[in-house]
Amino acid sequence: MQNxxxxxxxxxxxxxxxxxxxxxxxxxxxxxxxARYMSADNLVPMNSTFDPAVLDDPIFWSRLQDARELMMxxxxxxxxxxxxxxxxxxxxxxxKIAAMSLTDKRITSLIIDDFxxxxxxxxxxxxxxxxxxxxxxxxxxxxxxxxxxxxTWQNQDQLEDVRDYFDVINxxxxxxxxxxxxxxYIRDVxxxxxxxxxxxxSGIYMHNYANCNGCAEGGPxxxxxxxxxxxxxxHALRKNIIGGLILLQPGxxxxxxxxxxxxxxxxxxxxxxxxxxxxxx
Numbered sequence: 001m002q003n004x005x006x007x008x009x010x011x012x013x014x015x016x017x018x019x020x021x022x023x024x025x026x027x028x029x030x031x032x033x034x035a036r037y038m039s040a041d042n043l044v045p046m047n048s049t050f051d052p053a054v055l056d057d058p059i060f061w062s063r064l065q066d067a068r069e070l071m072m073x074x075x076x077x078x079x080x081x082x083x084x085x086x087x088x089x090x091x092x093x094x095x096k097i098a099a100m101s102l103t104d105k106r107i108t109s110l111i112i113d114d115f116x117x118x119x120x121x122x123x124x125x126x127x128x129x130x131x132x133x134x135x136x137x138x139x140x141x142x143x144x145x146x147x148x149x150x151x152t153w154q155n156q157d158q159l160e161d162v163r164d165y166f167d168v169i170n171x172x173x174x175x176x177x178x179x180x181x182x183x184x185y186i187r188d189v190x191x192x193x194x195x196x197x198x199x200x201x202s203g204i205y206m207h208n209y210a211n212c213n214g215c216a217e218g219g220p221x222x223x224x225x226x227x228x229x230x231x232x233x234x235h236a237l238r239k240n241i242i243g244g245l246i247l248l249q250p251g252x253x254x255x256x257x258x259x260x261x262x263x264x265x266x267x268x269x270x271x272x273x274x275x276x277x278x279x280x281x
Contacts, residue, residue, distance in 0.1 A: 010249035023251035034250020098140035172203035174210035
């Protein structure tokens, strides 16, 4: 089977239940379990985002053993509880993970979350800083891809001065608007891909973050939204309009109030994988 280009973004856990970022209550579902449930071939294990020491934990790596590819985050460690002060360890973790990728060939990409978001740790990052990180990665392993997370509400002009220092746009939209997913989504990703001449990965939320301004409160993504969203996103995937899709995150999977919407996504993916012959060849 070909790699299905489906990725699961989340956190491995060792205690049950455990709290994970951006989920309102402790979860019973670890990253690798959620990936198996959704048949995602690839993982985005976010544990080291806030705790780079995890990269030296053999138990953490054992949870990732079934992944075909890994997209590893660069680390920004919070120094307060309000998201103002950060210890940016991007360069150090970029070098460390790039070196790891020489022996673990499943590590094919790195990712900086919330790039230049208004309230994120990289809101003031200069082009020269990203250039140094990018150069360090490519010096160690030229095949590694660097993803930048971008949101539809951001001004994409912010990427102009760094367009030579990353490889993939990791693109996210929280909206539940059926009109967007039906009429505007594919054109939206085509425009940004053509503008920067970069592949685009699309994010799919497993929780209605739009209903709570990006916070962990709120409820499940409406099934009526998924009914319009999923056919268009998976069509973009099979036509190579996008290079991959990412599901965020399995921390919601064990929540009873999310069960029906999570099951809807599961059933859609199961059907997609079962009827697309090209994946078998």
